[in-house]
Amino acid sequence: MIYDFLIIGGGIAGASAAYELSSHGSVLLLEAEDTTGYHATGRSAALFTRNYGGETVRQINAISADFFRSPPPGFCEAPLLTKRGCLTVAQSGDEGELDALLAMSSLGEEVVHVDTKEACEMVPFLRPERVMRAVYEANVSDIDVATLHSSYLKGAKARGAVVMVKQCVTTMGRMGANWHVQTAKSSFSAAKVINAAGAWADQIGTLAGTQTIGLVPKKRTAIIISAPENTNCAVLPAVDFAGSDAYLKPDAGLLMASPGDATPTNPHDVWPDDMDIAVLADWIERETTIKVTKIEHSWAGLRSFVDDEAPVVGFDAQVPDFFWLAGQGGYGIMMAPILAQLTADLCTGNHGTHVDQLAQLLSPSRVQ
Numbered sequence: 001m002i003y004d005f006l007i008i009g010g011g012i013a014g015a016s017a018a019y020e021l022s023s024h025g026s027v028l029l030l031e032a033e034d035t036t037g038y039h040a041t042g043r044s045a046a047l048f049t050r051n052y053g054g055e056t057v058r059q060i061n062a063i064s065a066d067f068f069r070s071p072p073p074g075f076c077e078a079p080l081l082t083k084r085g086c087l088t089v090a091q092s093g094d095e096g097e098l099d100a101l102l103a104m105s106s107l108g109e110e111v112v113h114v115d116t117k118e119a120c121e122m123v124p125f126l127r128p129e130r131v132m133r134a135v136y137e138a139n140v141s142d143i144d145v146a147t148l149h150s151s152y153l154k155g156a157k158a159r160g161a162v163v164m165v166k167q168c169v170t171t172m173g174r175m176g177a178n179w180h181v182q183t184a185k186s187s188f189s190a191a192k193v194i195n196a197a198g199a200w201a202d203q204i205g206t207l208a209g210t211q212t213i214g215l216v217p218k219k220r221t222a223i224i225i226s227a228p229e230n231t232n233c234a235v236l237p238a239v240d241f242a243g244s245d246a247y248l249k250p251d252a253g254l255l256m257a258s259p260g261d262a263t264p265t266n267p268h269d270v271w272p273d274d275m276d277i278a279v280l281a282d283w284i285e286r287e288t289t290i291k292v293t294k295i296e297h298s299w300a301g302l303r304s305f306v307d308d309e310a311p312v313v314g315f316d317a318q319v320p321d322f323f324w325l326a327g328q329g330g331y332g333i334m335m336a337p338i339l340a341q342l343t344a345d346l347c348t349g350n351h352g353t354h355v356d357q358l359a360q361l362l363s364p365s366r367v368q
């Protein structure tokens with residue numbers, strides 16, 4: 001069989017593309033691991049934050065919000081977003097950093113000043129002497145990533161898409177007008193290949209015989225710790241610390257913390273470093289009143305960026321029918337609905353509004 005679309009990678013990018021493309025033709029999704037969502041997608045902080053990332057990313061997220069708030073009928077049973085809110089605090093010397101955030105405030109997406117007393121009431125484990133200035137964004141939400149990812153795959157399969165795991169693509173080439181793609185176990189043919197291989201996207205580009213996009217996977221560490229006694233995690237906002245990239249957020253009755261590290265590395269199954277965890281635990285104890293007695297869980301994941309930190313979505317300029325869906329950085333979950341719709345529009349020649357607004361900005365030729 002010759003599939004219309006062969007997608008490499010079963011993270012959120014591949015799953016959402018499979019869902020959108022399966023309305024337009026036959027889809028085969030190949031995932032190297034035993035399960036889909038094992039890499040970056042299963043390791044995120046699961047936040048939807050409109051005022052995060054560069055201008056292009058924020059533009060995409062502004063449109064993406066509609067999908068999250070009202071997904072297509074029958075897409076999922078649980079809501080995809082739960083209001084979380086985000087408090088950003090600055091200590092002496094870092095106060096100016098909050099101006100950029102305040103400048104992003106808009107109708108319905110307000111960013112407002114809160115005084116130190118209010119900030120410490122919202123987040124009782126803050127040290128008041130370290131909160132010189134604070135701002136609050138009510139519209140930051142938790143994303144139910146597991147529901148989003150599984151609903152995309154379920155919806156794609158319901159429309160006939162085939163999803164295969166343990167199928168690591170090792171070689172690929174053109175045979176006539178089609179692609180011939182090989183894994184250790186099998187080989188497949190397709191008219192178009194969608195490269196949604198996350199941190200491995202440049203490796204897939206090389207297999208396809210084209211130029212790389214200069215993708216750099218960057219490691220980010222996260223830990224789970226207990227919240228101090230009497231903390232009501234249900235109403236606690238996420239907390240960003242200006243002057244550092246660190247953040248804390250409630251996670252299923254516990255607290256997730258990250259130093260916000262972004263260490264360049266090669267694509268691999270990344271693990272947290274003991275020293276990074278120890279430094280983070282020490283930082284938490286200095287910046288807050290939390291005593292880190294036990295690390296309940298820790299992990300690391302790769303956020304993959306090209307030079308301008310905007311995603312790369314579009315057909316390769318040199319190799320025919322090879323489509324990039326890569327470089328989602330630290331925003332790939334929240335951008336997924338729009339990037340997948342753009343993928344379907346470009347692959348089917350449909351000139352929708354996303355094409356007009358985004359195709360040029362995200363084109364692979366800008367980074368190849």
Ligand SMILES: Cc1cc2nc3c(=O)[nH]c(=O)nc-3n(C[C@H](O)[C@H](O)[C@H](O)COP(=O)(O)OP(=O)(O)OC[C@H]3O[C@@H](n4cnc5c(N)ncnc54)[C@H](O)[C@@H]3O)c2cc1C
Nearest residue numbers: 009011012013032040041045047169198301331332333334
């Ligand atoms: C700590 C952390 C916090 C984050 N927080 C957020 C957040 O709050 N909000 C947000 O929106 N985003 C966040 N992100 C970013 C987000 O997780 C990523 O942008 C997104 O998951 C990328 O999805 P993906 O499908 O491109 O990549 P992946 O999920 O990595 O999927 C790529 C898949 O391709 C497969 N693959 C690779 N090579 C091959 C091959 N040769 N053959 C077959 N399959 C292959 C891999 O096995 C993998 O499953 C965070 C990331 C991290 C690490």
